[in-house]
Amino acid sequence: MSGRMRLLTDEQWARLAPCLPRKAGKTGRPFADHRRIIEGIIYRYRTGIPWRDLPREELGPWQTVWKRHRRWAADGTWDTVLAQLTAQTDSIDRIDWTVSVDSAINRAHQHATNTTRPEIDTGAAARAKLLRPRVSQRHAIGRSRGGLTTKIHHAVDDDGRPLAVVVTPGQVHDAQVRPLLLGDVRVPRLGRGRPRTTPDALLADKAYSSKQVRADLAARGIRTVIAERTDQQANRKRKGSGGGRPRTLDTETYKRRNVVERSFSLLKQWRGLATRYDKLAIVYRSAAVLAAVIAWLRS
Template identity: 50%
Template structure:
């Protein structure tokens, strides 16, 4: 019997072939499905690892599996597989929406900074930057930068300290998008269009996307409009902006809402940025599996 929030039989059948064999050299591993369900329980509840219910086995086993599969890229490969599977049947919509969201970090997440790791005196760099933690008046925060397809499913994820700007992450987000073909041919990397709010509206960004042959829909800041008008004919034509197309950008905001249904993502408890990003990837896998299996039902 499948419990609430656990892997369904169809979802398990999709990802099981991508996991390492349970029986290898040395001691036999605990059942992968049980361990993944344990990790999903942790993500849903945001509870400490030590509170893991007995039916999922030892908490150290689940945490160790999370660590090992983060290091060897297993979670990334699973996400890549489910995206490729959807793209092969034409489900992926290559109109990419980009946005960011700040996440409050629990005080326990700051414990990973090693002794002596503080920046030099006078440096503007936060001592927590290496773990994507930023300090502000509100406390410790991390920022999730997200690119989603036209249905609001995650395509690319970057984690930064909470005070980091949005615009510098737009091109890196696009560079992280690489969807293999379900057959011969190079991976697809270039979307048809990018939708983003004013925080990403900068002349250098527009020029870079034009160079890549990607349509860009984003409103201009009033000061950018004023500077262009002040230059007269030398200011050039205003960028094309279609409010009806821009309205589709809300899919990225809805995706953040879905991701933050996992309480361990709504508040960051993980000390290491790599593990917190892995938790986001696992939640993204769940969203892709839910949508993909509904589409094939």
């Protein structure tokens, strides 16, 4: 492989390789060329080219790259890798549990919208059933002001590294996805003990400002750092003493919310994520989780 196609450093690969499955299932044949295939997946999403246009001489047959990514999207391999990397970092106390949440809308290309294939529930997609009574998933293709869109939701630590990734249709409100997003924050322990699932504080913009959100966070012992909307302030003042006390906001901590915005800036450098070309929601989400894995490998 030429130097320009080397997308993972040797140090990053040394951390990633032990987290990957060695073979397909318990009785399957061992996987070959893990590094070559993974760099092929990264190359495809970094450039946004069709799978068929992958350079065969340097990355191998495009069918092999696609099938490996499709298989790992279905069985949750990238979620497992992300969990292992976060567990390693948490074991040396290098995760700041001041968590920020937000979302970014990405336009869906016409190649991503012409499918009638049934959805496969796996990982976070299985828990997305909680939203289905209110929102039709349809492979996370929705209609918003930008047309047909998909929304990626991030929960990141204080260094902007994603702890959880959820994909929904573009018109879904951020606050509606908040329970699902926080439910996906799960950092295992390398030794004994339960996985860490509760942040110390949650930073979010005014889209998450509601009594229900604040009550749910308080019930879990999570400090709320969310600015109050102007209309909510007006309603509270109009009610007088019955409106309750003004919401307090830790302005210094709130300034650190920009890390989630920067995480989306890095994510959208991958052209295959900034514009969605994948038909299947689990395949597109798996690529977003892969981008999160790379963010942890770089830290």
